[in-house]
Amino acid sequence: MTVHVVLAWLASAVAAGTPLVFAAVGEIVAERGGVFNLGVEGMMLVGAVSGFIVAVHTRDLALAIAVAMGAAAAVALLLAVLTITLGADQAVTGLTLTLFGAGLSSFLGKPYIGIPSPVVFRPVPLPVLGDVPGLGPVLFQQNLLVYASYLLVPAVWAALSHTRPGLALRAAGEDAATADALGLNVAALRYTGVLTGGALAGLAGAYLSLAYTPAWTDNMTSGQGWIAIALVIFATWNPLRAAAGAYLFGGVEALGFRIQAVGGTTPSYFLRMLPYLFTLGVLLVVTMRSRRPGVPGNLGRPYFREERYG
Amino acid sequence: MDVYLQDIRKAFPETVALHGVSFEARPGEVHALLGENGAGKTTLMNILAGLYQPDEGSIWLGGQRRRWRSPAHAIAAGIGMVHQHFKLVPPLTVHENLLLGVRGPLWLHRRRDAARVASLAREHGLDVDPLARVWQLSMGERQRVELLRLILRDARVLVLDEPTSVLTPQESQALFATLRSLARSGRTVVFISHKLEEVLRAADRITVMRGGRAIATLRSQDARAADLAALMVGRHVTPPQPSPPPPGAPVLEVDRLTVPGDRRPLAVREVTLTVHAGEIVGVAGVAGNGQRELAEALAGLRPIASGAVRLDGRPLERATVRDRIEAGLALIPEDRLDVGLVGEMTAADNLILKSYRQPPLSRRGVLDPRAVRARARAALGRFSLAVPAEAPVRLLSGGMLQRLLLARELAEAPRAVVAMSPTRGLDVGAAADVHRALLEAQSRGTATLLLSEDLDELLLLADRLAVMYDGRISAILKRAEFDRPRIGLLMAGGAA
Ligand SMILES: Nc1ncnc2c1ncn2[C@@H]1O[C@H](COP(=O)(O)OP(=O)(O)O)[C@@H](O)[C@H]1O
Ligand SMILES: [Mg+2]
Numbered sequence: 001m002t003v004h005v006v007l008a009w010l011a012s013a014v015a016a017g018t019p020l021v022f023a024a025v026g027e028i029v030a031e032r033g034g035v036f037n038l039g040v041e042g043m044m045l046v047g048a049v050s051g052f053i054v055a056v057h058t059r060d061l062a063l064a065i066a067v068a069m070g071a072a073a074a075v076a077l078l079l080a081v082l083t084i085t086l087g088a089d090q091a092v093t094g095l096t097l098t099l100f101g102a103g104l105s106s107f108l109g110k111p112y113i114g115i116p117s118p119v120v121f122r123p124v125p126l127p128v129l130g131d132v133p134g135l136g137p138v139l140f141q142q143n144l145l146v147y148a149s150y151l152l153v154p155a156v157w158a159a160l161s162h163t164r165p166g167l168a169l170r171a172a173g174e175d176a177a178t179a180d181a182l183g184l185n186v187a188a189l190r191y192t193g194v195l196t197g198g199a200l201a202g203l204a205g206a207y208l209s210l211a212y213t214p215a216w217t218d219n220m221t222s223g224q225g226w227i228a229i230a231l232v233i234f235a236t237w238n239p240l241r242a243a244a245g246a247y248l249f250g251g252v253e254a255l256g257f258r259i260q261a262v263g264g265t266t267p268s269y270f271l272r273m274l275p276y277l278f279t280l281g282v283l284l285v286v287t288m289r290s291r292r293p294g295v296p297g298n299l300g301r302p303y304f305r306e307e308r309y310g
Numbered sequence: 311m312d313v314y315l316q317d318i319r320k321a322f323p324e325t326v327a328l329h330g331v332s333f334e335a336r337p338g339e340v341h342a343l344l345g346e347n348g349a350g351k352t353t354l355m356n357i358l359a360g361l362y363q364p365d366e367g368s369i370w371l372g373g374q375r376r377r378w379r380s381p382a383h384a385i386a387a388g389i390g391m392v393h394q395h396f397k398l399v400p401p402l403t404v405h406e407n408l409l410l411g412v413r414g415p416l417w418l419h420r421r422r423d424a425a426r427v428a429s430l431a432r433e434h435g436l437d438v439d440p441l442a443r444v445w446q447l448s449m450g451e452r453q454r455v456e457l458l459r460l461i462l463r464d465a466r467v468l469v470l471d472e473p474t475s476v477l478t479p480q481e482s483q484a485l486f487a488t489l490r491s492l493a494r495s496g497r498t499v500v501f502i503s504h505k506l507e508e509v510l511r512a513a514d515r516i517t518v519m520r521g522g523r524a525i526a527t528l529r530s531q532d533a534r535a536a537d538l539a540a541l542m543v544g545r546h547v548t549p550p551q552p553s554p555p556p557p558g559a560p561v562l563e564v565d566r567l568t569v570p571g572d573r574r575p576l577a578v579r580e581v582t583l584t585v586h587a588g589e590i591v592g593v594a595g596v597a598g599n600g601q602r603e604l605a606e607a608l609a610g611l612r613p614i615a616s617g618a619v620r621l622d623g624r625p626l627e628r629a630t631v632r633d634r635i636e637a638g639l640a641l642i643p644e645d646r647l648d649v650g651l652v653g654e655m656t657a658a659d660n661l662i663l664k665s666y667r668q669p670p671l672s673r674r675g676v677l678d679p680r681a682v683r684a685r686a687r688a689a690l691g692r693f694s695l696a697v698p699a700e701a702p703v704r705l706l707s708g709g710m711l712q713r714l715l716l717a718r719e720l721a722e723a724p725r726a727v728v729a730m731s732p733t734r735g736l737d738v739g740a741a742a743d744v745h746r747a748l749l750e751a752q753s754r755g756t757a758t759l760l761l762s763e764d765l766d767e768l769l770l771l772a773d774r775l776a777v778m779y780d781g782r783i784s785a786i787l788k789r790a791e792f793d794r795p796r797i798g799l800l801m802a803g804g805a806a
Contacts, residue, residue, distance in 0.1 A: 162418050164409070171399050171410050178397040181361060182411035183382035297401070305380075306322075306362055 009254055010138040014146060015212060017243075017250025019044070019204040019221075021149045023228035024235065024242040025156050026200025030076075032160060032237060033193030034173035036300040038094025039079055040201050041225025042101020047072040047202025048209040049105040052112060052216045059119045061210065065145075068206035069199040075101055076198025077191075084190045087302040102219060112216045121145055121211035145207050149243075152200075157239040169193055173296035176303035186303055201225070223276070230279050234286050236294030245282070252278045311372045311388060311466045311498055312336055313358065318367035320353055327353040329522045330367065335515075337466075340489055340499045342513035342530075344506070346542055346737045347708070349519040351502045352394065355469045359391040360384030371467075385411070390465025392456040394472045394502075400445035404438055404455050408462055431458055435488070449476035449597055457488065468492060470501040474508060475763070476597055479798035486512040504542075506535045520544050543738050550746045553753075554773050558587030561757035562608075562639075562726040567617035567627075569600070569607040571781075576615065577603035579781040585726060585757040590748065592772030593761040593783075596801050600781035601761045602644060605730045608759070609641040610634050611649070621726060635664055638725030642715060642732050646708070650715045653704030657697045658686035661718050693717040693747070709740025716747045726757040733767060745771060765797065779803045 023040050030037045037043075051068030055061060079097050082088040121143035129140040139150075160166040171179040172189040180186050204224075209216055227249060235241035256271035313335045320328040327350045335341040343351045356362045358369065360378035369376045371387055378384045398407050405427045409418065420441075427440040436454040444452060453473060460468050470489070474482040489512070493499045503509050509516055510530050517527045518541040525541050562585040571577030578600045585591045595601055606612035608619060610631040619627045621637050629637070643649035651660045662671055662682055670681045690697055695713055697703075703711060712732065719727065729748065733741035748771060752758060762768050768775055769792055776786045777800040784800050787793075 163416050164414060164418060165416070167402075167406055167409060167418065168411075171402065174399045174401055175397075178399055179410065181359070181381050181391070181393065181397040183380070183385045184411050185380070185382070297399075 005258075007134065007137045009258055010251070011141065012254040012257070013247055013251035014138060015142060015250070016253045017246040017248070018142075018146050018149050019207045019212065019224055020228050020231060020246035020249055021153060021243050022200045022204035022207065023225060024231040024246055025153060025239045026197035026204070027228055027232045028197075028235070028237055028239055028242060029156060029160075029169075029200070030193045030197030031232060031299055032173045032296055033169045033190045034176060034296055034298045034301065034303075035080070035083060035190050035194050036090045036094065037076065037079055037097070037194060037197055038091055038229065039075065039097025039101060039225075040197075040228050041221055041223065042098035042105075043072040043075050043198050043201035044205035044208070044221045044225045045101045045105035045219070046075050047205030048220055049109040049112075049205075049216060051202070051206030052117060052209040053108065055117045055119050055210055056112060056115060061119050061121065064119075064210060065203065065206050069202040072202025072205065073195045073198040076194050076201070079198075080191050080194040083302060084187055084194070087304065090300050090302075098225070106218050109216045109218065113218070115216070117210060117214050119210075120214040121207075143211050145203070145211050153239050153243045160239070170296070173298055176298050176301070180303070180305060201228075204228070227276070227279055230283055233295075234279070234283050236286075237296065238294070248282075249275050249279060312370070313467055313498055313500075314370035315354065315358060316368045316370065318354060318357055318364045318369075320350075320357060320362060320364055327522055328357075328364075331519070331522070331524045333517055333524055334527075335467075335498050335500050337496050337498045338493055339514040340486075340493050340501070340512060342509040342516045343500060343502045343519060344504065344509050344516050344538065344542060345519035346504055347735055348737060349542075350522040351519055352471055354519070355391060355471060355500065355502060358384070358467075359389055359469060361391075382411070385463065385465075388464070388466035389469070390460035390463060390467065391469040392453065392460065392471065392473060394475065396449075396452050396456055398444045398452055398455060401443060403441050403443050404447070405440040407444055407455060408440075408459050412463065427458070427462075430462060434458070434461055436461075450478070450481045453477070453485070461492075465497070467498045468500070470499075472502050472504070474503065474505065478596055478801045479765070479794060480802055482508065506538050506542075509538070510535060518542055548742070550742060550749055552749055552771060554590070555588040555753060555755070557589040557773070558755060560584045561587050561622060562759060563618075563620040563623075564608070565618040565620070567604070567607060567619060568615040569603045569612060570615050571600075571603055577781055578607065580617070581778075581781075581783050583759070583776060583783065583786075585759050587725075587755045587757050588752055589773050590752055590758040590760055590771050592768035592775045593759065593778055594765060594768050594775055594797060594801060595761075595763070595778035597763050599778050601763075601778055602730065603781075604778070605641070605643070605728050605759075605761055608728050609639070609643075611641075640719040640724035640727045642712075642719055642727060642729040644730040644734070646711045646715055647704060651703050651711060654702050656700050657690070657703055657706075657714055658682055658700070660703055660714065661686045661689050661721075664718065665722070689717045689721050692721070708735045709737060709743075712736060712740060712744055713747075716744060720747055720751050720756075723751070723754055724756055726759070727751060728759045728761070730761045731763060732760070733762075733764065741767075765794070769794075777801055 023044060027040055047068040050071040051064040054067045055064040075097060079093050082093045083090045123141050123143050125141040130136045168184050169189050172186045176186045208220055231242050231245045234245050253275040256274050259266060260268055260271055315333040317330045317332055318328050319330050331354055345351050357364050360381040360383055376387060405424045408427055424440040431438055436458050438451055438454050473485055489499050513530050515527060515529050516533055518525045520542060564581055564583040566580045566582055567578060568576060568580055569578035581604060593601055603612060607614050614627055618625060621639055626634055647653050662685055666672055670678060693713060695717060697710060697714060733744050748758060760771060774786055774788055776783045777797060
């Protein structure tokens with residue numbers, strides 16, 4: 001009985017953590033290239049609403065995901081043009097992007113509030129793996145997007161640390177002037193990082209509106225984009241650690257739901273606050289232990305070849 | 311490959327760096343580009359390397375007109391440049407740095423790539439560990455990585471910007487031997503320098519630049535140091551003559567001082583030193599051997615691990631920065647605009663930054679602008695500084711900034727001064743003024759600790775010379791014992 005409860009809790013921790021995995025890993029790719037994108041929340045919302053609308057009208061989940069990722073990447077392109085090509089302040093532009101994404105998604109989504117999606121991602125227990133005692137019910141009785149995230153995390157990690165383009169992207173984020181002098185195309189690398197991050201944020205949003213809580217509601221990301229940004233720091237820009245952090249956060253969130261479900265007397269506002277409080281605490285501990293661990297050297301700094309750098 | 315730069319002009323928003331410069335270098339030769347700071351040497355070579363676009367003029371390579379839109383084009387054409395501030399990514403390993411921008415398979419193969427780098431390094435006598443992270447390397451090692459990169463990319467034209475500024479005399483000799491052998495194999499080698507002796511020693515031909523113009527090109531066997539100096543400076547600069555007073559009582563005493571570093575546990579280890587009144591004690595060493603941390607710890611800008619610091623017998627190691635200033639300790643920092651002056655503030659405001667709390671400058675916490683201006687004018691007048699009093703100082707040249715800083719730091723006849731590379735990046739005239747100011751303070755009895763990477767400066771000014779290596783003082787030499795080869799050996803970690 002208790003084992004059953006624990007397994008169900010862990011399974012919902014994975015389900016709740018998955019959007020954070022997508023969004024945080026995407027932000028890591030952008031930041032490793034040197035661009036700080038505070039617009040994750042906005043891009044997630046755009047992804048969530050556009051994916052949902054396409055699903056309602058076409059009943060095609062694959063198309064819905066593609067459009068969600070494309071739409072969020074288009075929003076990211078805006079940030080890329082403003083910050084990489086025009087040198088606008090990355091923090092301000094990112095904040096603006098979040099506001100823009102929230103407004104746009106709310107406008108586009110108005111007619112779809114309260115409509116159920118005709119198609120949703122349902123759990124697809126994997127043969128064999130799904131039957132492994134313990135691990136199976138937690139990891140392998142999930143939906144396809146969760147499985148995709150299992151592949152994505154190690155793939156991004158390997159791409160960053162073991163491939164030539166990954167090395168080039170890291171160089172552009174650590175020291176753009178050096179990357180440029182060595183013949184790398186800094187702007188192209190940074191655009192690639194930002195657009196990849198945007199597409200993954202869109203995927204995170206679509207996961208929310210088509211799999212996790214399949215419906216559209218205003219501001220349905222409820223701050224998860226911000227949590228993803230915090231996770232990046234907590235994970236010291238490492239995708240594997242970001243995934244671990246995402247599941248931890250998901251676990252605390254799922255715990256809150258569970259306590260509520262069994263009728264605990266703790267006020268629900270407090271329970272909903274728990275995951276954020278928890279993230280704050282972890283960030284505090286990590287940041288106190290070492291001062292600036294793993295931060296890309298040129299994060300947040302625009303690069304123009306003939307400008308002088310101190 | 312023959313290199314010919316023809317009538318190159320380049321303007322930046324604030325200055326015209328090059329007014330139509332022509333420059334020519336041949337395969338097989340080592341060609342020196344000599345000139346003072348700000349002459350335009352780096353800008354000219356950055357144009358050859360594709361980093362800057364010329365406004366006018368053309369680049370010819372092996373008789374063909376070339377035009378690059380980015381460094382990638384210049385690299386593909388066989389141009390390789392070792393920049394003064396090395397183009398290496400510190401958190402990456404040596405072999406990762408060497409792979410950057412080089413075509414090859416998608417997947418990196420750590421062990422195979424590292425082995426290839428190691429064998430190439432051995433072949434050219436450029437000893438480095440391919441798996442070390444660049445931030446762990448000394449400046450000399452980093453330079454070897456840069457050279458290795460050019461060899462790896464098979465550069466036909468090698469450009470080195472001020473390559474000896476981070477090397478000991480022995481390392482410089484080894485570098486020039488390497489450059490000579492690269493030239494003998496048919497490459498074109500250009501190195502930038504502002505040091506007359508090394509140019510005469512190491513180059514076949516010398517092009518002198520001044521004020522954005524190429525003044526002359528000479529064969530080094532026909533050139534004499536005095537003529538080169540005149541061409542380079544365009545006027546006569548009299549070096550100051552030190553006439554040290556007899557040293558007085560001990561003023562600044564450092565006793566077994568140990569200071570933690572940023573990247574390693576201890577940057578300064580058990581340093582013991584005494585500077586007497588009216589004495590200049592020099593600290594020599596290759597950059598990164600603890601000099602900066604020592605200076606910062608003395609100024610109170612960096613916490614210490616253990617040891618004692620006394621000024622006139624008074625313990626200071628736990629004192630705040632303000633207490634140290636009030637006790638009579640002045641700092642001339644390495645980074646003038648970062649630590650020394652506030653770029654956005656005017657010269658007048660910068661000048662009173664240390665004394666603004668005292669009357670008549672302020673009363674009950676309110677500044678008196680008239681008194682401030684009067685004080686600033688007096689200080690500027692005393693050091694004959696023609697500085698606009700009301701413009702932000704970040705617009706001033708490096709030489710002006712340093713004079714301004716000295717005017718503030720030396721105005722109130724401090725008991726002791728800690729000076730960190732006070733003439734780095736200055737032209738000859740400004741450097742001579744700085745030296746004069748330090749000598750004048752000495753004659754008034756100030757105890758000076760002068761940390762510098764410029765050995766000539768130390769040999770000129772210091773009464774005693776401490777050599778620092780790996781955070782320790784390895785020897786303290788008296789003036790009679792000053793001997794370049796021996797000091798070079800000590801700087802490289804050898805025994806005295
Ligand atoms: N990127 C830049 N932006 C603005 N001004 C520059 C830049 N690079 C060089 N300059 C200016 O051009 C002039 C020549 O500088 P530089 O080529 O670095 O001289 P050198 O290498 O001979 O010391 C100087 O006045 C310098 O301030
Ligand atoms: Mg230069």
